[in-house]
Amino acid sequence: MGTVSKALSLLDHFNRQQALIGLSEFSRLSGLNKATCFRMLSELAELGFVEQVGRAREYRLGPQVLRLAALREAAVPMRDAAMPVLRGLAQSLGETVHLSVLIGEKLRMLGFAYSPAHAMAVMMEDTDTLPFHATSSGLAVLGFSPLLFQDQVLARPLVRLTAQTLTDPVAVRARVVAVGGQGYATSAGGFEAEVDSIAFPLFDGQSRCCGALAVAAPAARLTAANRLLIRAEVAKAARQIIALWGGQVPPGVNTLWQGLLNGTLHRQIIGVER
Amino acid sequence: MGTVSKALSLLDHFNRQQALIGLSEFSRLSGLNKATCFRMLSELAELGFVEQVGRAREYRLGPQVLRLAALREAAVPMRDAAMPVLRGLAQSLGETVHLSVLIGEKLRMLGFAYSPAHAMAVMMEDTDTLPFHATSSGLAVLGFSPLLFQDQVLARPLVRLTAQTLTDPVAVRARVVAVGGQGYATSAGGFEAEVDSIAFPLFDGQSRCCGALAVAAPAARLTAANRLLIRAEVAKAARQIIALWGGQVPPGVNTLWQGLLNGTLHRQIIGVER
């Protein structure tokens, strides 16, 4: 691994829980020598990627990332474009919604939206990187990614997070194939006990899968009827986001999704008649 | 300069005009060897800081910066907090407003807001780094920075941008001292001909100057009366932003600003009476 990668990997240790990290802690977290960490952090600080704050001279992310993000959004509106859709979806479903994108070989959370509808909701604060094998988002992405990428991911150790987590590559592969056949993915308690989720893949301009949109809810609230409604709404929102991003849904997937929408439309009409 | 700095400096060549940069162009812009650029960009790409796009495999900023910016904003709301104030100010004044922060030893633009009030407005698209000696923002920051920092900045070559640009360190130093005495800075055509601006310094929690809020307008629209109104409004907005950032205006500056507000209040009353 090159020096640049090491330095920038330091930034990966920041998360919503741990916004402040000291030098020694960086050394511990990264496994790098303290002197190495120091030099890297000094360089990062000089460039504004981190800044030192207060009493203990701990480090936190610096203002430079804001500038770059603003530039990126000006060139390629992505987060700004998607967030309103997320918020709308969270509100209409009354459940937590989150959006993740493929960065390198990791699936990373780009944003989320809560609903105030219920006192109990799935929290996403501490989730940064989504395991492919244990989340509906991960399965959704795998389901529409090249076989080569699937193999790479499934070759990595599949960590057990709950009693329900699938840790057998063969079992996961089967799920991935199923996802590819139905156009979306579901997960039941694989990431956190009693939390189910439904995820739809997102596609870029070349119809490559580049992320996922997911709804996560307490298993108890996901009745069969709810699932149908949610599935349809998330599909619609995923379509919106893909459109906003200038993406292109692969034809095969498109027809799969059409089916879902029609089915729901049908049920909604029935619902009105009742 | 360390490798990390070099690699991250590559990202500085992106701007709103040039969102896509090829390998050779990077080499030219940065003065680094093409092979060096390639390796660095490859590493940056792997981490998602840049991504390669389309036909010519050119590079652009990647989604990773969005993630980091979202984290930073979650920890230290800054841009998100300030932007509404900028927009409000732009609207109420009918002029372009911009916000810059000190990153390392550079003053970099973090955001701006336009007003639709006039067909002719000052554009900020292509401004990335503000020269200290040639902008009101720069002078505002210098006016409230430690002497050591002032010296460092004034020791650098002072580039002439327009016929009005002050390029004599002694003259600039005099302006800086004056700024310190009046609590804000003005600039007339020093950055771009026929563009005047008024800037107020911003302060962090330790009362250190960390940026500036500025209004830039065509010189013709800045009548004496307008200047007074603008000065008061920008002062108010700067106060708001500082408060939102958890900053602290130094006592001396605070009394200076009080004077400005009172003066304007007086004039506003007169205006109403007329």
Add this chain to the structure above:
DNA sequence: CATTCTCGGTTTGTTATATGAACCGATGGT
């Protein structure tokens, strides 16, 4: 008040890594 942590930061010889000139095949314009 002395002891002992751990903290952020620094030093130094060693070694691994970044560097840069030349090169390659592809592409596109003339």
Add this chain to the structure above:
DNA sequence: ACCATCGGTTCATATAACAAACCGAGAATG
């Protein structure tokens, strides 16, 4: 057919990163 330029690669060389040991300061502990 030519030439220029593109993104990307190779390899000997030199530079910059590395790890361990060391500092002084501050907080906790006795």
